[in-house]
Amino acid sequence: MTEGLSPNLQHLETSATIAISAEAKRRKAAGEDVIDLGAGEPDFPTPPIPADAGIRAIKDGKTHYSANEGILEVRAAAATHLSLLSGGRPVNADHIVVSNGSKQSLFNACFTLFGPGDVVAIPSPAWVSYPQIVHLARARPVMIAGDPEWSLKASVKDLERMLPGASGLILCSPCNPTGAVYTHAEIRAIAQWAKAKKVWVIADEIYRRIHYGTGPAPSFLDLPDDLLEQVVLITGVSKTYAMTGWRIGFALAPAKIANAMAALQSHTTTGANHPAQFAAAAALGDERVEQDVNRMVGEFRKRRDIVVARFRQDLPGVEFVDPLGAFYFFFRVDSFGKITGTDFCTRLITQSGVALVPGAAFGDDRWVSGNAETRLTRSMELRQEGFPLCLSAHVREAPFSSFRAFRPDPSRLRVDSRQHRRRICDGYHASIHQIPSNRTRLGDRTCYSP
Ligand SMILES: Cc1ncc(COP(=O)(O)O)c(C=O)c1O
Numbered sequence: 001m002t003e004g005l006s007p008n009l010q011h012l013e014t015s016a017t018i019a020i021s022a023e024a025k026r027r028k029a030a031g032e033d034v035i036d037l038g039a040g041e042p043d044f045p046t047p048p049i050p051a052d053a054g055i056r057a058i059k060d061g062k063t064h065y066s067a068n069e070g071i072l073e074v075r076a077a078a079a080t081h082l083s084l085l086s087g088g089r090p091v092n093a094d095h096i097v098v099s100n101g102s103k104q105s106l107f108n109a110c111f112t113l114f115g116p117g118d119v120v121a122i123p124s125p126a127w128v129s130y131p132q133i134v135h136l137a138r139a140r141p142v143m144i145a146g147d148p149e150w151s152l153k154a155s156v157k158d159l160e161r162m163l164p165g166a167s168g169l170i171l172c173s174p175c176n177p178t179g180a181v182y183t184h185a186e187i188r189a190i191a192q193w194a195k196a197k198k199v200w201v202i203a204d205e206i207y208r209r210i211h212y213g214t215g216p217a218p219s220f221l222d223l224p225d226d227l228l229e230q231v232v233l234i235t236g237v238s239k240t241y242a243m244t245g246w247r248i249g250f251a252l253a254p255a256k257i258a259n260a261m262a263a264l265q266s267h268t269t270t271g272a273n274h275p276a277q278f279a280a281a282a283a284l285g286d287e288r289v290e291q292d293v294n295r296m297v298g299e300f301r302k303r304r305d306i307v308v309a310r311f312r313q314d315l316p317g318v319e320f321v322d323p324l325g326a327f328y329f330f331f332r333v334d335s336f337g338k339i340t341g342t343d344f345c346t347r348l349i350t351q352s353g354v355a356l357v358p359g360a361a362f363g364d365d366r367w368v369s370g371n372a373e374t375r376l377t378r379s380m381e382l383r384q385e386g387f388p389l390c391l392s393a394h395v396r397e398a399p400f401s402s403f404r405a406f407r408p409d410p411s412r413l414r415v416d417s418r419q420h421r422r423r424i425c426d427g428y429h430a431s432i433h434q435i436p437s438n439r440t441r442l443g444d445r446t447c448y449s450p
Contacts, residue, residue: 008136008138009136010135011131011132011135012132012135012136013132015128015129015132015361017038017039017040017128017357017361020036020038020345020349020355020356020357020361021036021038021039021355023349023355024036024038024039024349024355027349027353032353033353034349034353034354034355035353035354035355036355036371037354037355037356037370037371038355038356038357038370038371039371040176040239040328040371041238041239041242041244041371042239042242042244042296042300042327044242044296044299045242046241046242046243046246046279047241047242047283047289047292047293049282049283049286049288049289049292050237050241050243050246050279050280050282050283050286050289051279052282053278053279053281053282053283054246054275054276054278054279054282056278057274057275057277057278057279058275062274062275062278063274063275064274065270065271065274066271066272066274066277067271068262068263068265068266068270068271069096069097069098069258069262069271070096070097070098070099070250070271070272070277071098071274071277071278071281072093073277073278073281073285074098074248074277074278074280074281074284075093075094075096075098075250076093076281077280077281077282077284077285078093078096078098078235078250078252078280078284079091079092079093079096079252080284080285081284081285082221082233082235082252085208085209085216085219085221086219086221086222087222089221089222091221091252094255094258095252095253095254095255095258096250096251096252096258097250097251097253097258097261097262097265098248098249098250098271098272098277098280099248099249099250099251099261099265099269099272100247100248100249100269100272100273101236101238101247101248101249102204102206102234102235102236102238102249102250102251103129103133103249104249104265104269104272105234105236105249105250105251105261106129106130106133106170106202106204106234106249107133107136108251108261108264108265109202109232109234109251109253109257109261110133110134110136110137110139110168110170110202111136111137111264112257112260112261112264113137113167113168113200113202113232113257114134114137114138114139114167114168114200115137115138115139116138116139117139118137118139118140118167118168119139119140119142119163119165119166119167119168120134120139120140120141120142120166120167120168120169120170121142121144121159121162121163121166121168121169121170121199122134122141122142122143122144122169122170123143123144123146123152123153123154123158123159123171123172124143124144124145124146124152124362124363124364125146125152125175125177125178125330125359125362125363125364125367125369126143126170126172126362126363127172127176127177127204127362128361128362130170130172131143134168134170139167139168142162142163142166143363144158144159144162144163145158145162145363145364146158146178146180148319150180151178151180151321151322151324152175152178152180152321152330153175153180153182153186155186155189156189156190156192156193159190159193160193166197166199167199167200168199168200168201168202169190169194169199169200169201169202170201170202170204171190171201171202171203171204172204172207173187173203173204173205173207173208173217173218173325174207174208174210174211174217174323174324174325174326175207175325175326176207176326176328177328177330177357177359177361177362177369178321178323178328178330178369179304179321179322179323179324179325179326179327179328179329179330180321180323180324180325181211181213181217181218181324181325182217182218183218184218184222187218187219187220187222187223188223188227191220191223191227191228191231192227194230194231195226195227195229195230198230199230200230200231200232201220201230201231201232202231202232202234203219203220203231203232203233203234204234205217205219205220205233205234205235206234206235206236206238206239206240206249207239207240207325207326207327208235208240208325209239209240209293209297210239210240210297210300210325210326210327211297211324211325212297212300212301212304212323212324212325213324213325217324217325219233220233221233221252228254229254230254231253232251232252232253232254232257233251233252233253234249234250234251235249235250235252236248236249236250237249237279237280237283237284239326239327240283240293241280241283241289241292241293242296243279243280243283246273246276246279246280247272247273247276248272248273248276248277248279248280249272300327304323304327304329307329308320308322308323308329311331317335318331318332318335318336319331319332319335320332327371328369328370328371329369329370329371330359330367330368330369331367331368332366332367332368333359333366333367333368334366340358340360340365340366341358341359341360341364341365341366341367341368342358342360342365344356344358344368345357345358345368356368356369356370357369357370
């Protein structure tokens with residue numbers, strides 16, 4: 001797609017997730033009954049407190065350029081908020097840069113830290129934009145396959161084995177597209193490794209509040225200062241506060257990097273949307289909004305439980321990552337026979353009007369991802385039937401009949417003796433489709449996380 005364009009764009013591909021959503025919208029506009037499980041956003045409205053703050057800001061004339069790095073109100077609110085999420089640790093508002101969505105924060109961070117000759121490790125499956133953003137910085141993204149026995153997470157051993165000379169690492173937890181959550185011990189081990197190797201870590205924690213365990217998901221900010229010297233933390237209001245369209249994201253970085261990122265965006269977007277920054281400040285700074293967040297996360301959790309239960313009940317043997325955070329559901333389709341995620345999704349949208357994202361978008365086309373936690377109950381039909389039942393109903397029709405009524409082919413299930421041994425050693429008795437999320441992997445040692 002980049003023929004005749006600048007070499008800056010030589011690796012550019014359009015976002016597969018956005019492409020799926022666009023296709024779903026196109027079909028809807030043409031009158032088709034489409035259920036879009038491809039989009040990465042909550043299906044709730046923005047809570048009234050930030051929405052009203054945004055409207056007030058416009059009426060009060062906050063409609064001109066703001067400071068490049070963002071207005072003090074929102075940087076202070078973000079610093080306090082991040083501090084509270086991590087047990088009151090100090091967070092310096094001066095080290096926070098506000099951008100037009102955390103996607104821009106990620107771009108700023110990569111463009112500031114990496115360049116030609118740099119290699120950036122990205123545990124895979126990974127969110128579609130990471131490799132693209134690294135390419136745009138003229139650095140080289142290297143995908144590190146996550147371990148299927150650890151919810152497709154990567155350990156220090158995986159990173160070390162695959163990439164001894166990396167300059168950077170982009171880590172997403174809770175993870176899009178798997179919903180896996182790195183434990184505190186895993187984050188600490190990765191931070192220690194990165195410090196020892198002088199690797200910059202970009203920690204994408206945009207889904208931190210959407211966590212199905214106790215409290216917010218573990219964070220790099222739970223670590224001591226000496227482990228954060230080469231860490232840029234990314235967050236934003238899009239997912240937690242249902243504010244994807246307001247376009248406000250944050251980067252928290254060491255002073256020198258924060259200043260450089262602000263200078264960079266002074267030449268690209270000048271700064272973040274001014275009135276939206278007031279809306280974000282209200283979202284982060286008003287306790288009443290936290291109740292809205294708890295309600296939304298509670299609802300995501302209910303939907304997640306439905307999807308997980310139905311997969312276990314109706315599709316035994318189909319592997320999936322047991323999601324502990326975010327709002328995605330990642331399951332494996334190649335156990336149904338010779339089918340790729342792309343074929344699966346193409347057939348599903350054509351025959352059933354259900355839009356999912358093929359795993360190819362995230363680096364592994366044996367899998368498929370769906371935004372099950374947010375979109376599942378949008379349709380009453382799906383509410384009653386359950387996501388997997390909806391799938392299996394359609395799968396029973398030709399040409400999915402080749403899947404033998406959605407029963408996996410046992411010879412294609414990945415049960416190997418190593419896996420069995422580990423399960424027995426760990427006292428872990430889950431069936432094949434329950435990929436454990438709550439264990440911690442430190443090198444070769446395995447232990448249960450608290
Ligand atoms: C992992 C991850 N990081 C960052 C973003 C960007 O979010 P935004 O630019 O809306 O803040 C997304 C959006 O889908 C995401 O899934």
